[in-house]
Amino acid sequence: MKAALKSTFFIAVLLSFGAAYALGQQSALKRSAASRTAAHPDLSGIWKVMNSASWDILDHVDQQGIPAGRSVVEEGELPYRPDALEQKKRNFETRSTSDPETRCNLPGVPRITYMPFPFQIVQTPKQITMLYEYAHAVRNIFMDSPHPRAGLDWWFGDSRGHWEGSTLVVDVADFNELTWFDKAGNFHSDALHVIERYTPAGPDHLRYEALIEDPKVFTRPWKMTMLLYRQKEKDAQLLEYECFSFETK
Numbered sequence: 001m002k003a004a005l006k007s008t009f010f011i012a013v014l015l016s017f018g019a020a021y022a023l024g025q026q027s028a029l030k031r032s033a034a035s036r037t038a039a040h041p042d043l044s045g046i047w048k049v050m051n052s053a054s055w056d057i058l059d060h061v062d063q064q065g066i067p068a069g070r071s072v073v074e075e076g077e078l079p080y081r082p083d084a085l086e087q088k089k090r091n092f093e094t095r096s097t098s099d100p101e102t103r104c105n106l107p108g109v110p111r112i113t114y115m116p117f118p119f120q121i122v123q124t125p126k127q128i129t130m131l132y133e134y135a136h137a138v139r140n141i142f143m144d145s146p147h148p149r150a151g152l153d154w155w156f157g158d159s160r161g162h163w164e165g166s167t168l169v170v171d172v173a174d175f176n177e178l179t180w181f182d183k184a185g186n187f188h189s190d191a192l193h194v195i196e197r198y199t200p201a202g203p204d205h206l207r208y209e210a211l212i213e214d215p216k217v218f219t220r221p222w223k224m225t226m227l228l229y230r231q232k233e234k235d236a237q238l239l240e241y242e243c244f245s246f247e248t249k
Contacts, residue, residue: 040163040166040168041166041200042123043121043123043128043168043198043200043206044121044122044123045120045121045230045231046118046119046120046230046231046236046237046238047118047119047120047121047206047228047229047230047231048117048118048119048228048229048231049113049114049116049208049226049227049228049229050227050229051069051070051072051114051226052066052067052068052069053069053072053114053182053224053226054111054114054115054116054182054183055067055069055182055183055184056069056182056183056184056186057071057072057073057181057182057184057186057224058071058073058076058077058078058184058186059071059076060184066183072114072224072225072226073222073223073224074222074223074224074225075222078186078218078222079218079219079220079222080217080218080219081216081217081218081219084187084216084217084218087187088185088186088187089185090185091180091184091185091186091187092184092185093185095183095184095185098185099180099183099185100178100179100180101179101180101183102245103245104135104243104244104245105155105178105179106135106137106155106156106179107134107179108155108156108157108175108178108179108180109139109156109157109159109172109175109194109196109210110181110194110196110208110210110212110224111179111180111181111182112132112134112137112139112156113196113208113210113228114226115132115134117132117133117134117241118133118231118236118238119131119132119133119134119238120132120238125143126142126143126144127140127141127142127143128140128141128143128161128168129141131238132238133238133239133240133241134241134243135241135242135243137156139156139159140159141159141160141161141170142159142160142161143160143161143162144161144162145160146160147160147171147173147174148174150174152174153174153175153176153190154174154175154176155175155176155178155179156172156175157172157173157174157175157192157194158172158173158174159171159172160172166199166200167197167198167199168196168197168198168199169195169196169197170194170195170196170197170198171193171194171195172193172194172195172196173192173193173194175188175190175192176190177189177190177192187217188212188214188217189214189216189217190216191214191215191216191217192212192213192214193212193213193214194210194211194212194213195210195211195213196208196209196210196211197209197210197211198228201227203230204229204230204232205227205228205229205230206227206228206230207225207227207228208225208226208227208228209223209224209225210223210224210225211223212224
């Protein structure tokens with residue numbers, strides 16, 4: 001009888017211990033999952049595109065000094081308003097001198113992302129800074145704060161960011177109208193509004209999306225997408241690039 005009682009007690013202790021251990025494991029897993037959910041990916045590093053969107057964001061064949069390339073625009077076309085389409089055609093005809101980049105103006109957003117130069121992301125909890133090799137340009141993305149008062153304008157617009165899971169979402173507004181999307185004359189007005197999304201697509205790749213809204217130029221919003229590649233060379237760094245204007249005087 002005593003042996004049976006001891007055996008029953010021992011089994012009860014084991015079951016109790018097992019239940020407590022299981023609950024502890026579940027709590028640990030929940031804490032671990034919460035930690036992973038709360039943490040944001042570190043996007044720090046040097047990145048660069050491998051496309052020819054800087055020349056033309058749409059499909060294009062090779063031309064003198066311009067490599068062929070595939071469209072980075074979803075649906076493969078831009079929804080220009082009729083009057084804006086005429087302006088785009090004029091821009092294309094005079095692109096060798098009219099492209100603002102030939103005068104060493106800052107390329108604007110999103111064009112600076114897919115210029116044929118690398119850029120570096122420096123990440124902190126309250127601010128993300130992007131350092132561009134092109135003309136030493138610097139862009140600050142302020143996290144979880146609103147845009148300032150209306151009526152201001154910048155070459156890069158004003159960038160305000162937040163996280164949606166593992167995706168960095170950047171709302172960019174308050175642009176001037178002095179930049180193009182590419183060398184082919186695709187352009188925007190001062191009503192441009194860009195929503196960028198940077199999503200990890202592997203340890204060394206980011207999926208970049210830019211939603212474009214500009215009711216003065218386009219009949220509806222449209223989106224471009226591309227991959228950004230992390231530079232893995234052990235001595236990777238931004239080098240010097242001074243822009244020299246080719247504008248005739």
